[in-house]
Amino acid sequence: MSDARLEHVDSVTVPEATSPAGTMRRPARFGAAAVGGALVVGLAVALVAARPWTAGDVLPALAGVGGLCLALLARSAAPGLAWVGLIVAALVASAVPIGLSRQADPDVVGVGSWLVIAARSGAAATVTAAIAALYATRPERRIAARVSTLAVLLVGWLAAACLLAVVLALAGARSDPAFNLIDVALTPIALYVHLVLLLTALGAAADLQAASRRADARLMSDMDPPPAERVRAILRELIPGQAAADAAAIEAERVRLAGDLHAVVLPSLRRAIAEAEAGLPIENLAERLRSVDLELERLMADRWPVVLEAFGLVAALEDLAERTEGGSPIQVVLEIDGVVDRPRPEIERTTWRIAQLALDNAVRHAAATHVTIGIACASDRVRLSVADDGRGFDPRDPSRPGARGLADLGRRAAGVGGRVTIESGHPTGTVVRFDWPA
Numbered sequence: 001m002s003d004a005r006l007e008h009v010d011s012v013t014v015p016e017a018t019s020p021a022g023t024m025r026r027p028a029r030f031g032a033a034a035v036g037g038a039l040v041v042g043l044a045v046a047l048v049a050a051r052p053w054t055a056g057d058v059l060p061a062l063a064g065v066g067g068l069c070l071a072l073l074a075r076s077a078a079p080g081l082a083w084v085g086l087i088v089a090a091l092v093a094s095a096v097p098i099g100l101s102r103q104a105d106p107d108v109v110g111v112g113s114w115l116v117i118a119a120r121s122g123a124a125a126t127v128t129a130a131i132a133a134l135y136a137t138r139p140e141r142r143i144a145a146r147v148s149t150l151a152v153l154l155v156g157w158l159a160a161a162c163l164l165a166v167v168l169a170l171a172g173a174r175s176d177p178a179f180n181l182i183d184v185a186l187t188p189i190a191l192y193v194h195l196v197l198l199l200t201a202l203g204a205a206a207d208l209q210a211a212s213r214r215a216d217a218r219l220m221s222d223m224d225p226p227p228a229e230r231v232r233a234i235l236r237e238l239i240p241g242q243a244a245a246d247a248a249a250i251e252a253e254r255v256r257l258a259g260d261l262h263a264v265v266l267p268s269l270r271r272a273i274a275e276a277e278a279g280l281p282i283e284n285l286a287e288r289l290r291s292v293d294l295e296l297e298r299l300m301a302d303r304w305p306v307v308l309e310a311f312g313l314v315a316a317l318e319d320l321a322e323r324t325e326g327g328s329p330i331q332v333v334l335e336i337d338g339v340v341d342r343p344r345p346e347i348e349r350t351t352w353r354i355a356q357l358a359l360d361n362a363v364r365h366a367a368a369t370h371v372t373i374g375i376a377c378a379s380d381r382v383r384l385s386v387a388d389d390g391r392g393f394d395p396r397d398p399s400r401p402g403a404r405g406l407a408d409l410g411r412r413a414a415g416v417g418g419r420v421t422i423e424s425g426h427p428t429g430t431v432v433r434f435d436w437p438a
């Protein structure tokens with residue numbers, strides 16, 4: 001990768017994710033917005049509880065409470081969703097005081113009571129718009145600088161319009177059929193919902209823009225990624241936990257690959273170097289290098305089973321059996337109990353990997369001479385068994401050879417909602433079974 005491209009990656013990722021100031025401001029900004037949203041929702045609940053209510057009155061309050069809870073629960077896992085949930089909660093809850101103010105008449109309820117009603121509705125509308133403005137103008141988003149002035153003007157205009165409406169009502173003004181400057185000043189009240197939705201859309205666009213830049217940086221090794229892959233990458237970036245899980249899976253795979261290289265490939269290379277330094281015939285060196293080549297080819301096939309992706313699980317198990325027989329004196333028999341349809345790709349990969357690990361344990365640690373692989377699969381069901389005639393063991397003993405690999409079987413099965421059971425005879429014979437769904 002060129003220096004220019006490295007500079008481009010830095011310019012994309014650092015401002016979004018590593019700015020200490022941005023990291024410090026984000027919790028405080030969301031906390032202030034959450035307090036505002038809680039006040040609006042609490043006001044709606046109090047108004048509903050203080051008077052006889054109908055289903056139409058209580059639904060906005062309940063929806064506001066639900067949206068507020070969703071926002072607080074989603075804060076860490078999906079910040080964008082948390083902000084939208086907070087805005088929706090305040091917007092729905094604000095309908096309760098606004099509805100009461102529209103029904104109130106100063107001449108009927110009295111000026112003092114009407115002022116309280118108008119103040120409640122104006123405050124709820126202004127706070128809701130301010131929450132949406134905070135979402136749209138977060139400092140860690142590039143779009144914030146361009147919309148900050150607009151957001152301040154819209155929120156200020158709405159607050160001024162609410163105040164002006166109160167003043168005009170107290171002055172005894174009545175609606176004028178002719179359009180005038182008063183109507184312009186009061187426009188934000190009529191467009192209150194539209195203003196909140198506009199500011200929310202600006203915040204969502206900023207989230208999408210940031211996720212798109214991060215996804216492009218991660219996909220930079222692929223100059224022309226398929227549109228579907230780019231969409232999936234953007235969706236992963238919108239949910240921080242998903243991107244972290246992907247990174248952890250990649251790191252775990254690197255650790256496993258490093259372990260295999262250290263345990264299998266490096267010893268053969270070192271023996272080849274030692275034999276070359278000792279002056280042994282070139283044929284010995286060639287044999288060692290051929291062994292290294294075979295081991296590397298096996299590792300590549302283990303990590304990227306092309307046959308599995310192209311032809312399905314049964315074909316991949318046949319290929320695995322043939323490769324195992326070609327590299328060892330063991331005999332592998334594949335028994336197909338029934339194949340109705342292919343399950344989902346992640347289920348096929350997990351089933352294949354469990355078979356590969358069980359077979360590898362039989363070859364390396366059990367000294368087996370015969371292995372039988374049984375498979376039955378459909379779109380909603382997979383049954384796999386790997387039975388060998390090698391040395392038995394205690395599956396509960398964590399210090400036994402191959403214990404780490406067998407523990408990995410359980411983790412992989414649980415990751416897709418399946419189950420692995422291990423039955424080992426004494427003194428010989430082991431059966432590894434995988435069932436999905438469990």
